[in-house]
Amino acid sequence: ETGVTQSPTHLIKTRGQQVTLRCSSQSGHNTVSWYQQALGQGPQFIFQYYREEENGRGNFPPRFSGLQFPNYSSELNVNALELDDSALYLCASSFGGTSTDTQYFGPGTRLTVL
């Protein structure tokens, strides 16, 4: 088990609603990355936060936004939910945001959009 925790575990929303997912980093880590994993697919990179600043972003629309707090925990916010947003959302923490820094993943939040 890593020290990365996510809440809630499961969530059901309806189309058009907004959702906030939360992630607590492993102790000592200053970087959080978020990924979306659709059923039967590999995770896709959404964005990364390093020391409270967005460090990079994948191919996701602006309605996907995030925050990182001074204690390095993080939130993922999704506005105007669509059916295709149904997925497992994973966060990963690391010390540093480069390729040589191992990312440690949390168990994920399963979002269902009806």
Place this chain on the structure above:
Amino acid sequence: AQSVTQLDSHVSVSEGTPVLLRCNYSSSYSPSLFWYVQHPNKGLQLLLKYTSAATLVKGINGFEAEFKKSETSFHLTKPSAHMSDAAEYFCVVTPLYGAGSYQLTFGKGTKLSVIP
């Protein structure tokens, strides 16, 4: 840009026999390569990583992978499968340096089944 192709969506082996999960990659820059494992209802766990040191990389639980630049491959092997190895395995690439080095690019995964 980088991408990963996992050549088998499902691999089935008998307990005690060797495991081979195949991965080819594409990267505009020198790559870092990883294998992660995902057990049902669990988070992704790092098995091993290659970051330009020795081309044969040893990981946890007896797994290893060999980086072959000429073949753009990073296949995962294990000499003898255990029942506990049954899971989904992901090959991952990222540029070692420069733009996008923060972004892990995952393959679609290979589901490993182990038959008693």
